[in-house]
Amino acid sequence: MNEMSPCCAFDPSLPKDSTGWFEIDPLRSFCLGMILLEIESLSPGKEGIFTSREAVRTLKMGPRRLRSFMAARVALKRLARQLGLVDKSLLDRAIETLDPDGVAPCLAESGFPCSVSHSFRFVAAVANRHPVGLDLEVVSNKALRTWHLFMSPKEQGLLSVSGLSPDKAATRAWTIKEAAAKALGLPLVQAFREVEIIRIDEKEGMMKYQEKIYPARHVEGAGHVITLITFDDL
Known part of the structure; x- marks a missing residue:
């Protein structure tokens, strides 16, 4: 801490x-x-x-x-x-x-x-x-309907092995990309390409940027997910 x-x-x-x-x-x-x-x-x-x-x-x-x-x-x-x-x-x-x-x-x-x-x-x-970077999103099927826009085929494969329902997994994936974009100062579409999700999990996912791996931490409540990403070594 x-x-x-x-x-x-x-x-x-x-x-x-x-x-x-x-x-x-x-x-x-x-x-x-x-x-x-x-x-x-x-x-x-x-x-x-x-x-x-x-x-x-x-x-x-x-x-x-x-x-x-x-x-x-x-x-x-x-x-x-x-x-x-x-x-x-x-x-x-x-x-x-x-x-x-x-x-x-x-x-x-x-x-x-x-x-x-x-x-x-x-x-x-x-x-x-x-x-x-911080992102707060409602858990919904919205991210599922647009996953082809912000997730590579490899990243999409992580949804089915996350142990989460499809809507919760996809929402977490979206929040990882958006929180990373905010922290890195990148346009969101650039983060879609350059930030790679390597694990989707209920409480702690993982992402890669410029060959370095960072945790994406989540909490969920009231039908929402909050995702926090910090880059201590940039």
Whole structure:
């Protein structure tokens, strides 16, 4: 487990996340910090939550996109507070969660690698000292219908020997590719080609990138799978 510096101590007085839906502690032991929230419970507050950079991003968003964007910002800002990266008196609208490129997430401009993912119901965010990727997906047949787009024939053969139902195995495969893409900073279609899944498992799959093998750790709950990948030696 990574040791936290004094500036990154967890603050138990902050609102708790949605750990009742998932047992995410096994993933927390492999990163600097992680948070899971139920989107329906989030409120932006009277003072608002967006920095000027974040507010610009929202200008052309429809209601559904705005909802997920807001959820991701809340999760990242709350994670920054839990890790002690910002002063407790700092308002949410002063905590930046977008890189200067206006796309990639950042954690209060702390320099810690981070990743965020959401479904319609949940949002999760993670921070680490090394490149990290997180994906949160609903378990469904969607990945089964599109597996030919993101899995090689060799990878497809792993589904039947995983010991999991086809929908759970395929969903885990998708999350591995997407989490790896986020951690590596790759376009998703490039990760489809360059990230090779070599094992699909309920709790820990394996993937290969540039001849190195990395674990892909999973937790499942409330019909969702969360996958965490860290690249400590990049």
